[in-house]
Amino acid sequence: MALKPNFPATGIPPQPTQPTAPSAGPVARPAPAARPQAGDRRALVVGRGIALAGGAISDCERLEVHGTVEVSIRHALELIIADSGVFRGEAEIEEADISGAFDGSVTATSRLVVRSTGKVTGTIRCHRLMVEEGAQVSGKIEMIPGPAAAAAPARAAAAPAAEAPAAPPVPPEPVYARS
Template identity: 45%
Template sequence: MAVQNPFFGKREPEPFQRHTPPANGLNTLASGSAPAVGALAGGLTGQKPQASSVGDSSGSKLTVGPNIKLKGVEITDCDTLVVEGTVEATMDSRVIHISENGAFKGSAEIDIAEIHGEFNGTLTVRQKLVIYSTGKVNGKIRYGKLVVEEGGQLAGEIEAGIGAGARASAAPAVVRAEPAAMAA
């Protein structure tokens, strides 16, 4: 039977053949239960599937890689944004992770923010804002909880207490700070 290259032209139909599972541990195909896609791909390529970090296991994820610039967009329906390059945008998401070489400029409403790089603009963090030692956050910042590692920088108009408990309370405290004033 002659079979043509699938990229050029039509393939000739092949008669149905019963599939015998490979001997590398993917016997779940023969038993009728379907394995996870990652396990199937890992078994066929000989590589183990990589475990994702906590918080990245479900939902949609957008990664802006190193040396990539994303400008003038509105990011919606994204559960996790990972910034390794440069992003100028507005967004509403669950998690943002800005890597050490990453930069975000614009407006963001986030549940959890982890900043290793730079953020400039308006940042509203509903739950927890974590600024690591290499992180720099500047602009109008509102947060529920704040963690700043030694060396991390926070500057601008800062408003604390916007979490679930703060909604029932009176007006939250507003602090205006400069980077030199924020000593860890």
């Protein structure tokens, strides 16, 4: 199995890093991508010592938790829970990276990474699960098909059926006369 560049030998991606301030030198603009760049995303950062409780978070592409959050979030791209972060509630996201505590229900349609300092309790539904040594995971775990796998049956049903080659005709059974 070939590993992606910049991945350690374990196959678990490195922890996300904080964006750095741009330098004064010339900046090369990356080619437009299907997903928005980190600076262009609608992001919410809950800082250390801050608590956010009640209700739901909507239209947030990236939620980064360093404090305590008790909410539900749906249709987000990323959930990052730092070492000091605590999330209680329900999350439906594409990717989650958990170094702190998560208690509730998480559905990660792409990938869920639990770091060595992470603790996940509750219901876990994900396409890919990566757990570092030392992490704590407890509850119900269900592996789900990824977005591409879920779309394949729909594409197959929508495609016109190819004509199967006709089977050669079977000759009739011989009839024997009784005497």
